[in-house]
Amino acid sequence: MAAAPIQGDQTAVSDVRTGEVLSYSQFMRRVTRAAAGLRRQGLRYGEHVLVDVPLGATLPVAVHSVAWAGGVAVLGHTGPARMMITQRHDRAAGADVEQVFSFQPAPGAKPFGELLNDRTVEFGPLAGPAITLDGERVYDHDELATDLRRLAARLVISKDDVVISAVSEPFRGLRVVDLAMMSGAHVVIAHEPSLVGCRVLAAERRATIVVAPYELARRLLGDPILRVVDERAVVSSLGL
Structure with missing residues (x-):
């Protein structure tokens, strides 16, 4: 995020499988706007959000959106959570989740794009919980x-x-x-x-x-x- 204002339109991430390419400025816009969207949907500081997204250009967007909003990104299906971000929603995987945001259209899920609007979270946390792999050991x-x-x-x-x-x-x-x-x-x-x-x-x-x-x-x-x-x-x- 600190590199984005300097690198601007320079390419940040290229995904060979999907062909998706994100510049530093595009990455920052998606993360800060999605973070605002998550807060708008009721995400509270320190709250866990399940992130079930395969490795690719969308994974860092999903994880950093949660962390920038002050939440804790949980890689996988471990532990309880009210929200989930997925590539393509599977009803069984998100059975106990109140809100699901999916990058690809899927029944029972809201499009991830609905989190994005003109509002942004300008300053994300510099400390505090950020991500966990098992729902227990949290990295800040x-x-x-x-x-x-x-x-x-x-x-x-x-x-x-x-x-x-x-x-x-x-x-x-x-x-x-x-x-x-x-x-x-x-x-x-x-x-x-x-x-x-x-x-x-x-x-x-x-x-x-x-x-x-x-x-x-x-x-x-x-x-x-x-x-x-x-x-x-x-x-x-x-x-x-």
């Missing part, structure tokens, strides 16, 4: 941001980098997106690419960094252009 804003700054300094990511995210686990993928965007870089979300697919994508996008599972990362080592990062590095300092 300061903890996550401090850790991302340490990672960015160690990996030396700059605004000129193009980062391929070849990870598949949602939280790790979210960390890669946050890490790249904190540095003002462009992150390309791939979806379990093969070795050849990763190399082709890297060539097409002129990528400089790839974050991948251990086996794929090991096989990519030695590339004269790409810096290769094992995906475990982006969560190891959080004890995961």
Whole structure:
């Protein structure tokens, strides 16, 4: 969010599977407006919101909207909650939820777009709870941001980098997106690419960094252009 006013219309996130592309300014507008929409719908500070969205361009929008509104994003279906954000609503998955907002049209769910209007939450919380993976261990804003700054300094990511995210686990993928965007870089979300697919994508996008599972990362080592990062590095300092 801090990078958005500087990077503006520069590309922030590209989703290979869906073709969706978000600039920094588009990302910020969606997050701040959706946060206002969630508050308008009654979201209270510290309240849990289930986020059942696959890794892609919409996942960081959903998670940051909840966190920017002062809520706690719960990745998955863990624990009680009044609200849920999903890619495409499944009635069974949201049986105990009062309000469901879906990125894709689905019976029994409100379009995520209904959360967006001209009102925004200009200043989100700098501290306090932000996200949980199991409904119990909650990571706060300061903890996550401090850790991302340490990672960015160690990996030396700059605004000129193009980062391929070849990870598949949602939280790790979210960390890669946050890490790249904190540095003002462009992150390309791939979806379990093969070795050849990763190399082709890297060539097409002129990528400089790839974050991948251990086996794929090991096989990519030695590339004269790409810096290769094992995906475990982006969560190891959080004890995961």
